[in-house]
Ligand SMILES: Cc1cc2nc3c(=O)[nH]c(=O)nc-3n(C[C@H](O)[C@H](O)[C@H](O)COP(=O)(O)O)c2cc1C
Ligand code: SF4
Ligand code: SF4
C-alpha cells in the first residue's frame with residue numbers, strides 16, 4: 001500500500017501535464033447543464049476536428065465553473081502557459097474555434113473567448129476573475145477544483161491537496177478531529193437547511209452504544225431551483241467522499257451511503273467512479289492508508305420523492321421501505337438505518353471537512369461572519385440574465401448575487417421577490433435585497449436561507465400564482481402520514497386555486513393563517529414549513545391577494561382564471577395564430593378573427609405569433 | 625431509454641443477489657425498470673420473498689416513487705418541468721397547450737401509446753427554462769408555439785404505421 005506522500009507524488013506527475021502541457025490541451029466541461037446545451041456533441045466535434053487536422057493536442061473532460069449561462073465551455077491551454085476559456089462552444093462553432101485558437105501558437109478565437117485563467121489579461125482576453133459572475137466570489141474554496149480538474153481523475157484531486165486532510169486526520173485522536181470541526185474550532189454547521197452544528201451531531205453518533213454505525217451523505221437535493229450539490233458531485237466528487245471518511249473516522253462509523261436523487265444520473269456515474277478510484281488507492285475500505293481504520297460506502301439512487309431528502313425519510317428509503325419521514329424520537333444517532341446509529345449530513349457540509357483539516361480551523365473561520373464562518377454555495381435561477389452556481393462568504397448581501405453576479409432581471413423588468421431555500425423556504429419582498437446571506441436575517445423575516453437555491457422573481461410574475469405552485473409542490477410531495485400536512489396542504493391549494501380563479505373570499509386570508517397554525521404540529525419540517533411562502537406573502541404582498549379576491553383581477557395577468565385573450569386589431573400573424581391554436585378557438589369571419597372564449601384554454605400561443613393583435617385583458621374588467 | 629429489440633433478462637436473474645437489510649430495493653427497481661421499461665407486477669411477490677417482507681410493503685414502496693413506473697411507458701415521453709424557473713417563464717401555459725394537443729393529462733399516454741406526458745422536477749438546467757425533456761434530453765427555452773409544434777409532430781409521426 002502506498003503512503004499518502006507517495007500517492008501525492010504520483011498524482012503530481014499526472015497533474016504536471018495539465019499545469020504545463022507539453023502540447024495544447026482542449027478541455028470540454030461536461031456536466032448536466034452543459035450537456036443540456038450540447039457539450040457531448042461539442043466534445044465529439046473537437047475529437048473529430050483534432051484528428052481531421054492531424055493536430056498534436058490532448059482532449060480532456062472537465063467539470064463546471066458554475067457559469068451555466070456560458071455553456072458549453074471549452075478551455076484551451078497551451079505550452080506557453082496561456083489558458084483561455086471559451087463560451088457557448090456548440091458543435092457548429094468547433095471548427096472556427098480550433099482554426100482560430102490553434103492554427104498559430106498565439107492564436108485566440110476572440111469571438112468566443114470568455115476569460116483567461118490567470119490574474120492578468122492574456123492575448124487580449126480579460127481575466128476570468130474580472131467577469132461579473134466571478135468577481136463577487138472573493139474566494140472559491142469548495143469550488144476551487146470546479147471546472148479546473150478532470151472530475152474523473154483522482155490524481156488531479158490529490159495533486160491539488162486532496163486527501164491530505166484525511167491523511168492528517170488519521171494521525172490525530174478522534175477528539176481532535178471533532179474539535180477542528182466544532183464551534184470552538186471551525187464552527188461548521190449543516191448546509192442541508194436546518195443549520196445544525198455538525199460536530200455536535202457527530203458527537204451523538206460517536207457516543208451511541210450500538211454497532212455498526214452509519215455515515216450518510218444526503219445528495220437528494222430536492223429543492224427545485226437548487227443545484228449546488230449537483231455541481232460539486234459532477235465537478236469535484238472526491239471532496240465529498242473525503243469529508244465522509246473523515247467524519248466516519250471521528251465518529252467510529254464503518255459504513256456509509258450517499259443518497260443521490262434520480263434526476264442526477266451523471267452524479268451517480270462520477271461518484272461511483274470516484275468511490276472505485278478511492279478504493280483502488282487504499283483511501284476507502286480496509287485499513288485506510290494503513291491506519292487500521294476501515295470504512296466503505298455505496299451509492300443509493302433515489303426515485304423521485306422530495307421527502308426522501310428529509311433525513312428520516314431518507315433512512316426509510318435506504319431501508320427498502322416507503323420513503324416516509326419517521327417520528328422522532330428515537331433520533332437517527334440512536335436508531336437510524338436498520339435501527340443502527342446513523343448520521344446524515346448534506347454533501348456540501350462534508351465537502352467543507354477536508355478543507356478544515358487541511359488548512360485548520362483558524363483559516364476556515366477567516367471568512368464569513370462571527371456567527372457563520374466559511375462560505376456557502378448558491379444556485380441562481382429565474383428572472384435573471386445569468387443563471388449559474390457560485391460560492392460566497394456568509395454575510396454577503398443578496399444584492400451582490402442578484403445584480404452583481406446574475407445581472408438582475410431582464411431589460412425593462414424590476415425585481416419583485418426573492419425565493420430562497422426551495423418551495424418551503426418562503427418568499428421575500430424585493431425590499432430585502434440587502435439582506436445578508438446567513439440564516440438569522442432570513443429567519444427574522446420568517447423565511448429560510450435553506451440549502452442554496454435562490455430563485456429570482458421579477459414583476460412579470462404573480463405572487464399568488466407562485467405561492468399556489470409552492471403549496472401544490474408541498475401537497476404533491478407530502479408523504480401523507482400527518483393529517484395536518486396532508487390535509488393542510490390540500491386545503492391551502494384549494495384556497496389558493498379559488499383565489500387565482502376569482503372565487504376568493506374575504507375570509508380566505510384568515511383561513512390560510514389558521515391552517516398554517518395547525519400545520520406547525522406536523523411531524524416533520526415538510527408539513528411545518530409548507531405554509532412559509534404563503535405566510536410570507538400574505539404579509540408582504542397582501543394587496544396583491546386583495547386585488548385577486550376583491551377586485552377579481554390578477555395585476556400581473558398570469559392567473560388564467562382572471563384573464564382573457566382577445567383579438568383587437570389586425571396583424572399578418574393572425575392566420576398563423578389561428579393555425580397554432582391547440583383548441584381551434586380562433587375563428588375567421590371574412591377578414592376578421594375572433595377568439596371563441598368557450599374553447600380558449602389561455603395558452604398564449606396566438607399572442608406569441610400575433611403580438612400586435614392579440615391582447616390579454618382582465619376577465620372581469622369593470623368599466624375603466 | 626429501454627432497448628425493446630432485446631429480450632430483457634429473466635426477473636429472477638435481476639433479483640439474484642438481493643438481501644434484506646442491505647439497501648437493495650431502489651437499486652433493483654432501477655435495474656428492472658432499465659431492462660423492462662417499468663416494474664411489472666409479477667416482480668412484486670418475488671421482491672417480497674427475497675427481501676423477507678410482504679407484497680403489500682413492496683407495492684407500498686414502489687407506488688411511493690414518482691420515477692418508478694408500474695406500466696410500460698409510451699414510445700416517446702415528454703417530461704414537463706414543473707420547477708420554479710420554468711413556471712416563471714410560462715411553463716403552465718405550455719402544459720395546458722401540450723395537454724390540449726395530445727388530448728391527455730400529465731402521467732397519461734395517448735391511446736396508441738405513442739406519446740406520454742410526465743411531470744418532472746427541476747434538475748438545475750434552469751438556464752433553458754421553460755423546458756421539456758424529450759426521452760431525457762432537455763429542449764428549451766421553448767415558446768408555447770414551439771411546444772405545440774413539437775407535440776403535433778410527435779403525434780402525427782406516430783399516427784402513420
Ligand atoms: C422535506 C425536506 C426535504 C429535505 N431535503 C433535503 C435535501 O434534499 N438535502 C439535504 O441535505 N437536506 C434535506 N433536508 C434536511 C435534512 O432533513 C437534514 O436536516 C440534513 O440532511 C442534515 O444535514 P446537514 O446537517 O448537513 O444540513 C430536507 C428536510 C425536509 C424537511
Ligand atoms: S409532515 Fe408531511 S411529509 Fe412530514 S411526516 Fe407528516 S405528512 Fe409526511
Ligand atoms: S390563448 Fe391559446 S387557446 Fe386561446 S386562442 Fe390563443 S392559442 Fe388558442
Ligand code: FES
Nearest residue numbers: 705707709710746
Ligand atoms: S425550473 Fe425547470 S429546469 Fe429548473
